[in-house]
Amino acid sequence: MTSQKLSTRSRELSPFHVMDILAQAKALSEQGRTIYHMEIGEPDFATAEPIVNAGIKALQQFKTHYTPALGLPELRHAIAEYYDRKFSLTVKPERIIITPGASGALQLAISSLLDAGDNVLLADPGYPCNQNIAHILAAETIAIPVSAENYFQLDAKSVAQHWNAKTRAAMVATPSNPTGTILPKQQLTSLSEFVERKQGRLIVDEIYQGLVYENDDYTALEISDECFVINSFSKYFGMTGWRIGWMVVPEFYVDAIDRIAQNIFLAPPTISQYAALTALKAETQVILDARRDEFKQRRDFLLPALEQLGFEIAVKPQGAFYIYANCERFTDDSFSWVKNLLNEQGVALTPGIDFGTHLADKHCRFAYTQSMEKLERAVECIDAFIGR
Numbered sequence: 001m002t003s004q005k006l007s008t009r010s011r012e013l014s015p016f017h018v019m020d021i022l023a024q025a026k027a028l029s030e031q032g033r034t035i036y037h038m039e040i041g042e043p044d045f046a047t048a049e050p051i052v053n054a055g056i057k058a059l060q061q062f063k064t065h066y067t068p069a070l071g072l073p074e075l076r077h078a079i080a081e082y083y084d085r086k087f088s089l090t091v092k093p094e095r096i097i098i099t100p101g102a103s104g105a106l107q108l109a110i111s112s113l114l115d116a117g118d119n120v121l122l123a124d125p126g127y128p129c130n131q132n133i134a135h136i137l138a139a140e141t142i143a144i145p146v147s148a149e150n151y152f153q154l155d156a157k158s159v160a161q162h163w164n165a166k167t168r169a170a171m172v173a174t175p176s177n178p179t180g181t182i183l184p185k186q187q188l189t190s191l192s193e194f195v196e197r198k199q200g201r202l203i204v205d206e207i208y209q210g211l212v213y214e215n216d217d218y219t220a221l222e223i224s225d226e227c228f229v230i231n232s233f234s235k236y237f238g239m240t241g242w243r244i245g246w247m248v249v250p251e252f253y254v255d256a257i258d259r260i261a262q263n264i265f266l267a268p269p270t271i272s273q274y275a276a277l278t279a280l281k282a283e284t285q286v287i288l289d290a291r292r293d294e295f296k297q298r299r300d301f302l303l304p305a306l307e308q309l310g311f312e313i314a315v316k317p318q319g320a321f322y323i324y325a326n327c328e329r330f331t332d333d334s335f336s337w338v339k340n341l342l343n344e345q346g347v348a349l350t351p352g353i354d355f356g357t358h359l360a361d362k363h364c365r366f367a368y369t370q371s372m373e374k375l376e377r378a379v380e381c382i383d384a385f386i387g388r
C-alpha cells in the first residue's frame with residue numbers, strides 16, 4: 001500500500017474554527033432555518049457592473065494568455081496613477097507587482113524576505129493566514145499581544161521587545177482584521193523607523209484601504225519607500241473571487257520577486273487584470289464609494305447596538321467591515337458561545353480563537369457584510385440569546 005505521509009508543515013497547519021461554524025450554519029440552513037451570516041469576511045455586494053463588463057469584454061477579445069509574471073504593464077501604470085490621484089504620491093510602476101490577491105503578495109513578501117527559521121513579528125489578534133503562510137514557507141512568526149492602548153496594533157516599543165537575531169520583518173494591517181482599527185500615522189512612522197534601524201522590513205497590509213470611515217485614508221508609502229505595501233482588489237473594489245491584488249516593494253527586490261512569482265504563480269489571472277483596470281477608474285469609484293458609505297451606515301448602527309447589549313468594544317473600529325467585541329460579560333469560552341448562538345438563534349460569528357490566542361476566549365468578530373435589515377434582525381436574535 002502507498003504510504004500516506006503528510007509533510008510535518010502541512011500536518012501542523014491549524015484549522016480555522018470558523019469552518020466548523022460554517023458547516024454548522026450550512027446544516028441548519030438545509031433544515032430550513034434562517035441564518036444571519038456575520039462571520040463572512042467579504043463584501044455582500046457582487047462585483048460592480050462596469051468591472052464585470054470589462055471582464056466579459058476581455059474574454060470576448062480572447063485575452064486568455066499568460067501576462068508577464070509581474071503583471072500587465074498598463075495595470076502597473078494604472079495603480080501608480082491611482083496613488084497619484086488618491087494620495088498625490090509618485091510611485092514608480094516598476095515597483096508595483098500584480099499578484100493573485102493579497103494572499104499571493106503575502107507569499108511573495110515572506111519568501112523574498114525570510115529564510116527557513118527566520119521570523120516575522122505580527123499582532124495577536126491578527127489575520128490568521130499570515131502565521132500559516134510563514135509556517136508553510138518554513139519561516140516562523142512571533143505573535144505580539146496587542147490591546148486597546150495601541151489601537152490593537154504593533155508599535156515600536158512592543159516590536160523592540162520581541163525583535164531578536166532571527167527577526168527579519170514586522171507585519172501590520174491597517175485597517176486591521178479582526179479589529180477594524182487604523183494604525184495612527186505617528187505610530188506607523190516610529191515603527192517604520194525602528195524596523196529600518198534594525199535593517200529589517202516592515203510589511204504593511206493595506207487590503208482594507210478605501211474602506212475607511214472618518215479618518216483620513218493614508219498609505220505607508222507616504223511615510224517610507226522602504227516598506228513592503230500589500231493591497232488587493234478584494235475588499236474596497238469588491239472582487240474577492242477574481243483573485244487579484246498588488247504589492248509595492250523597494251526596487252532592489254523586484255527581480256527576486258519576479259523569479260519567485262514566475263515559479264509559483266507564472267502570472268496573475270489575465271481576465272482579472274483587465275477587469276482591475278476598470279476598477280481603478282474614477283467613474284467606478286463613485287459606485288465603490290457609495291458601497292463604502294453603506295458599510296459606514298451599518299457600522300454606525302451595529303456598534304452602538306452591540307454596546308447596548310453589553311459587548312465591550314474597546315476601540316471604535318474606523319475601517320474594514322469588522323467589529324471585534326469583548327463578550328466576557330456573557331462567557332469565558334467564546335467558541336462554545338458562538339456555536340450555541342448559532343444553534344439557538346441562527347446568528348453566525350467568528351470566534352476570537354481564529355485570530356490568535358491573546359484573550360481570544362473573551363472575544364468574537366462581527367462582520368457587517370449583510371444588509372441593514374439582516375443586521376437589525378441579527379441584533380434582535382442576539383438580544384434574545386443573551387436574555388434567555
Ligand SMILES: Cc1ncc(COP(=O)(O)O)c(C=O)c1O
Binds near residue numbers: 104127173176232
Ligand atoms: C488582512 C487581510 N490580508 C489579506 C487577506 C487576503 O485577501 P485576498 O487574497 O482576497 O486579497 C485578507 C482576507 O480576508 C485579509 O483580511
